[in-house]
Amino acid sequence: MTARETEPFELDEAECLRLLASQPVVRLAVSVAGEVDLxxxxxxxxxxxxxxxxxxxxxxxxxxxxARVVLESDGWDDAEAWSVVVKGVASVLPEAEVARAETLGLESWSATPKPVWVRVTPTRVTGRRFARTDGGRA
Amino acid sequence: MTARETEPFELDEAECLRLLASQPVVRLAVSVAGEVDLxxxxxxxxxxxxxxxxxxxxxxxxxxxxARVVLESDGWDDAEAWSVVVKGVASVLPEAEVARAETLGLESWSATPKPVWVRVTPTRVTGRRFARTDGGRA
Known part of the structure; x- marks a missing residue:
């Protein structure tokens, strides 16, 4: 492997969205009065x-x-790692759009009732993939 | 399984730290002038x-x-999911402590040189574990 191949490779938006959709969990960061929650x-x-x-x-x-939020997803195997970060604007889904949203296949793992749908509309989608330099030891 | 068993179970700090140490990646959220990054x-x-x-x-x-940051780690299998959130204060590790830090076994996956050590001292460590109600379909 050359040094160049271990440098991060920037992912295009389609690949970022594909990776995001491949994972069951995303991390959501919000800031209220300077305090971050995740x-x-x-x-x-x-x-x-x-x-x-x-x-x-x-x-x-x-x-x-x-209403400005950040979402992150990541993944790895022994050879490489990737991460995707979405910056966007969150809004509660209008009642008229909920029926369609419920057909999209969201699988909630929690027993807590979560009747409110939130949509994050991206303003920026970035992602990168890079070869692991530790050879998958970790 | 009873309804009660699917409710989130709060993890104590020792278990949170054990789970955090079991993962190779943590997500770091910071806020600068109201803008969150992750x-x-x-x-x-x-x-x-x-x-x-x-x-x-x-x-x-x-x-x-x-200097106030949030760290998150999570994991799941077909039966259950857990997450740990650490709120804390970040500081650059003093030069005198770097030699010891380098013995702690940190495995960096990136080829980018990262010579600066940062310590997050927790102010609050919380975690929860719950049974997946979807039966591991996702």
Missing amino acids: FPVNHVVDGRDVLFTTAPGSKLVELTVH | FPVNHVVDGRDVLFTTAPGSKLVELTVH
């Missing part, structure tokens, strides 16, 4: 948007106060 | 602290501007 959520990719559900609780309150 | 990093647990390395670049700049 949650794992089950999600589904709908075109360029990322949808998830929530209870009428803390996550939703934070999203309402500060 | 990065996956290779980390190592040192007592209650979490250490990682970085290049003298964007992550480090952000940490310097706003």
Whole structure:
């Protein structure tokens, strides 16, 4: 392997969205009054948007106060690692769109009822893939 | 399984740190002037602290501007899922402590030189584990 091959390879948006859709969990970061919070959520990719559900609780309150959010997904095997970061704007899905959202195959792992659908509309989608230099020891 | 068993089970700090140490990647969220950023990093647990390395670049700049950070780790199998969130204060490790840090077994996957060690000292460590209600279909 040459030194060049171990450098990060920037992924295009289609590949980022494909990788995002391949994972059952995405991490959601929000900031309220300078305080960051970070949650794992089950999600589904709908075109360029990322949808998830929530209870009428803390996550939703934070999203309402500060609608800019960041989502992250990653994965690895012995040879390489990748990560995708989506910056976007969160909004509660209008009631008229909920029926269609419910056909998208979102699998929530939690027993907590999460009737509120949230859509994240990306403003920036970035991703990278790189060869692991440790040879998969970790 | 009873309804009660599917409710989230809060993990104590020792279990949170054990789970955090079992993973090769943690997600780091920082906020600068209200804008959140989110990065996956290779980390190592040192007592209650979490250490990682970085290049003298964007992550480090952000940490310097706003030293409060959040770390997240998660995992799942067909039966259950868990997540751990650490809120803490980041600081650059003093030069005198770097030699010891280098014995802790951190495996960085990236070819990018990352000579700067950062320590996150937790102010709050929380975690939960719950049975997956989807039966591991996702």
